[in-house]
Amino acid sequence: MTGRIDNARTHTDGLPQGVKNPVDGADADHAAGGGVQVILAEPRGFCAGVDRAIEIVERALQKFGRPIYVRHEIVHNTYVVNDLKAKGAIFIEDLADVPPGATLVFSAHGVSKAVQQEAAQRGFHVFDATCPLVTKVHIEVAKLAKEGYEFIMIGHKGHPEVEGTMGQLDHGIHLVEDVADVAQVQPAQTQRLALVTQTTLSTDDAAEIAAAVKARFPSVREPKQQDICYATQNRQDAIKFMTPQVDVVIVVGSPTSSNSNRLAELARKRGVPSFMVDSPDELQPQWLAGKRRVGLTAGASAPEILVRQVIDRIKSLGVVSVRKMDGIEETVKFPLPKGLKLDTKGLKLDSKELKPDAQRSD
Numbered sequence: 001m002t003g004r005i006d007n008a009r010t011h012t013d014g015l016p017q018g019v020k021n022p023v024d025g026a027d028a029d030h031a032a033g034g035g036v037q038v039i040l041a042e043p044r045g046f047c048a049g050v051d052r053a054i055e056i057v058e059r060a061l062q063k064f065g066r067p068i069y070v071r072h073e074i075v076h077n078t079y080v081v082n083d084l085k086a087k088g089a090i091f092i093e094d095l096a097d098v099p100p101g102a103t104l105v106f107s108a109h110g111v112s113k114a115v116q117q118e119a120a121q122r123g124f125h126v127f128d129a130t131c132p133l134v135t136k137v138h139i140e141v142a143k144l145a146k147e148g149y150e151f152i153m154i155g156h157k158g159h160p161e162v163e164g165t166m167g168q169l170d171h172g173i174h175l176v177e178d179v180a181d182v183a184q185v186q187p188a189q190t191q192r193l194a195l196v197t198q199t200t201l202s203t204d205d206a207a208e209i210a211a212a213v214k215a216r217f218p219s220v221r222e223p224k225q226q227d228i229c230y231a232t233q234n235r236q237d238a239i240k241f242m243t244p245q246v247d248v249v250i251v252v253g254s255p256t257s258s259n260s261n262r263l264a265e266l267a268r269k270r271g272v273p274s275f276m277v278d279s280p281d282e283l284q285p286q287w288l289a290g291k292r293r294v295g296l297t298a299g300a301s302a303p304e305i306l307v308r309q310v311i312d313r314i315k316s317l318g319v320v321s322v323r324k325m326d327g328i329e330e331t332v333k334f335p336l337p338k339g340l341k342l343d344t345k346g347l348k349l350d351s352k353e354l355k356p357d358a359q360r361s362d
């Protein structure tokens, strides 16, 4: 799609070591004999939920024209948000700031029932860019609540995903941020308790807190599949694989990005200094002073174009080669909501697509 935020990686990302890598035009193993080397984490950057959310806003702009209103940052990345603002998106927090009849997109983090109801009452054309893996948690909460369950949610207070998930219910969902919080939780009953987690937590921290919940409430019901998503898990696993090989880790990601912060934190816990950069000019030369191997990764909301710009900046500081780490190739893709398919001209909306029931997220 023209103007689409570019997250494409070079085809050679999958090349075996030793094959000439056009990331920098250098032999991938060149630095083994000396010089400073960047080691690129795999996987890194955009996940399927972020890709889908951005595409929803871009397609809505194409089909309906500007402005398109977006509740909260569509994903937590400054570059992405500024790019979409330039294309005609207006980011708001309060639905009162959206004019009647406007098209509104919910961000990838999801929204509470109250926000959904207010949007419906105000009569907006709504497209829901909530990541399907967050929606899965919402559905599970609603289903178990009908069976009489109360919930303990592991997450970060104030994060929009946590507000959205807790806001699926009027009451009976209790937030714990750390092990100490677990002792303070006061559910009304303990026979029917279920555990849910924010999707972008540290897997290790979440496991520790979940263990404390289970120790206090042995019959607590755990999700069939863990709520922490595949993208968060894979990027953290890549950091664990990378840290023994590098002297410093640079994480491309915005300060508001939960999963980016967890990557930097994880590297530090493993004894490797780590720094987050929202843009290439934030990279400080002293971070690389005396370092031979520089690990580079990106949070799930950070586009590959920023990674390329950071590589250029690091190269300007004397790095001689860039090598991709081995890692999992992600193939997950989520379908777009109905109502955003392009017609043959790619511009006009099929009137059938405006039916309210066609605007739900798939």
Ligand code: SF4
Pocket: 047, 048, 049, 050, 108, 131, 132, 133, 134, 199, 200, 229, 230, 231, 232, 259, 300
């Ligand atoms: S980080 Fe995970 S939960 Fe969040 S948008 Fe990406 S895939 Fe979905």
